Amino acid sequence: MNEGVMQYEHKTVLLNETVDSIDVKNGKLYVDATFGGGGHSGLILSKADDIRLFVFDQDIEAIENGKLNFSGEKRINFINDNFVNIKKNLQALGIKKVDGIIADLGVSSYQLDNADRGFSYMSDAKLDMRMDKNSSLTAEYVVNTYSKERLKHIIREYGQENWADRIAEIIVEKRAVKPITTTLELVDIIEKSIPKKLRDKHKHPAKRTFQAIRIEVNNEIDIIEKFIQDSFDMMNIGGRIAIITFHSLEDRAVKNSFKELSIDCVCPKEFPVCMCNTIQKAKILTKKPILPTDEEINSNPRSRSAKLRVLEKINEGDEKDKR
Incomplete structure (x- = not known):
């Protein structure tokens, strides 16, 4: 090597x-x-x-x-x-x-740390999350076109997120005004969906939702x-x-x-x-x-x-x- x-x-x-x-x-x-x-x-x-x-x-x-x-x-x-x-x-x-x-x-450290790939909720990037760049399905498409019920199901099932219903509801409200195109736009929506006093202190509030969308995008x-x-x-x-x-x-x-x-x-x-x-x-x-x-x-x-x-x-x- x-x-x-x-x-x-x-x-x-x-x-x-x-x-x-x-x-x-x-x-x-x-x-x-x-x-x-x-x-x-x-x-x-x-x-x-x-x-x-x-x-x-x-x-x-x-x-x-x-x-x-x-x-x-x-x-x-x-x-x-x-x-x-x-x-x-x-x-x-x-x-x-x-x-x-x-x-x-697991997702590789390189993919997580490379902001351009859109996997991270810690830096701003285009909503992507594709492991295979040739794939047509992106996180942006999921967030902006899936129905509220489908988003809720994905976030709850794949992310095991208790606030899935609320997160899906606010995503649908926000995208009706303007498409959600970046990671930090999505992070802001998630943070507004979960009351501060009820968040898990040991995990970023967006972690579960980002995991869920990544799993959906890549059919993991x-x-x-x-x-x-x-x-x-x-x-x-x-x-x-x-x-x-x-x-x-x-x-x-x-x-x-x-x-x-x-x-x-x-x-x-x-x-x-x-x-x-x-x-x-x-x-x-x-x-x-x-x-x-x-x-x-x-x-x-x-x-x-x-x-x-x-x-x-x-x-x-x-x-x-x-x-």
């Missing part, structure tokens, strides 16, 4: 825990489904000499900076696409199976299930999927998908013996998610809410032999 080139700054979360969990070995193929600043990828490449690594990122800036930082590294293949298209892209490259896949579902929750299923299909037996989440909706989606893949019996509980012929396809390696250490949280506060879950593929089949 070339030192001193990186401009795409990102503090990698749960770095060692994630890479250790996929058990990197020579002769194997691996995927970093959310390349970002390349922290996980760099550690994967350092673990073994004879491996191939395929990295995905829908943000072209991450890919371009990655190519600079890993110039001359022949073991890595860059793919500028959303990880939900993992199966299609790998198959197009002639890859049948891989041995380990990691994904960090709906694509998790498909990504996990397609990743599992592309996995060799013994291969592992490791996913880092940052809020409860993501974690619930990952947890439920892993649980569904690891089911070994669907018979009613009252059955004395298994009659369903279901075969267990996967094993959950993290009964409880792996959390960042206090030391990591102190050095990188954004890691505080991170959770790592790991799944291992143990079988291809769907049913036991019926005799």
